[in-house]
């Protein structure tokens with residue numbers, strides 16, 4: 329028998345003023361799986377989360393939890409009976425309640441049982457010693473961990489998280505993210521995390537659902553989305569890009585960087601060759617010539633350095649290309665700071681570039 333998804337969304341749609349803000353969205357999450365809804369601001373991530381949480385009604389579609397219908401446009405299990413935990417950016421603890429009372433907030437049953445559960449949860453986030461403290465006596469990171477303990481105390485089947493770590497500084501954020509992830513995985517909770525930060529999605533997700541204008545445009549493991557993006561916008565969502573245009577003849581595109589394969593693309597079709605700055609190679613000028621062409625790197629094209637910046641772990645070098653005056657950016661590891669005006673040669677790694685037909 330096929331395993332039952334913990335959360336299944338079928339054809340969810342929500343319209344505001346006639347505009348579909350969430351548009352026929354379907355998604356499945358298994359127990360212990362972390363899925364990130366990743367997309368630019370306004371693409372409908374939070375609205376999706378609110379419908380699953382039960383605080384917003386969909387115009388069409390169904391929500392299933394552990395194989396049971398929780399909500400369609402007629403039937404609706406109330407939010408508090410869905411066993412869904414929430415962790416949002418404004419995770420604020422109740423300031424007038426102690427740490428123990430905060431964690432016990434969503435629990436029912438006898439006081440002794442509740443206390444035991446609170447102790448277990450605080451142990452999990454390594455904060456038992458603060459059980460009788462007040463929220464204002466805790467650091468931001470400790471408060472966040474208490475909020476996590478509070479969200480997990482009722483043993484939710486699903487955890488919905490909306491940019492929950494964005495208020496924390498970088499180092500703390502990494503630490504809290506890792507703690508949160510390991511606790512949720514251990515508990516077998518299905519997690520749907522909303523973020524507009526690709527780095528956060530890459531770090532947290534087993535599965536990324538990339539969203540644009542209310543729809544999922546691509547879904548898969550972080551490695552696959554990063555290395556097999558469906559279109560130019562997807563590549564540019566994860567990193568800076570360079571774009572070179574060409575026209576296809578006989579499944580090939582001729583450019584100043586040599587030929588690129590364009591299999592299945594008809595003759596006369598314009599294509600864009602998309603390359604991340606870290607996948608260009610830089611070579612020195614040898615009396616007006618560059619390195620010899622190779623199958624892997626194609627033909628070198630010459631450019632002149634406009635500026636070079638040291639970025640910490642890498643250097644960013646901007647070039648004005650001799651052939652058309654366009655700007656190309658290359659990123660190289662460590663320190664490489666050629667002076668402006670210096671001629672250098674660039675090659676494009678054939679195994680790291682993407683060729684997309686120009687549409688529209």
Ligand SMILES: Nc1ncnc2c1ncn2[C@@H]1O[C@H](COP(=O)(O)OP(=O)(O)OP(=O)(O)O)[C@@H](O)[C@H]1O
Pocket residue numbers: 344345349367368369370371372373374375376524
């Ligand atoms: N109650 C509402 N009435 C009208 N429009 C709304 C309402 N709620 C959301 N919207 C609109 O729906 C679109 C999607 O909003 P949503 O908050 O889901 O996006 P998001 O992807 O979560 O963005 P962000 O990352 O900025 O939070 C936006 O254009 C927003 O203005």
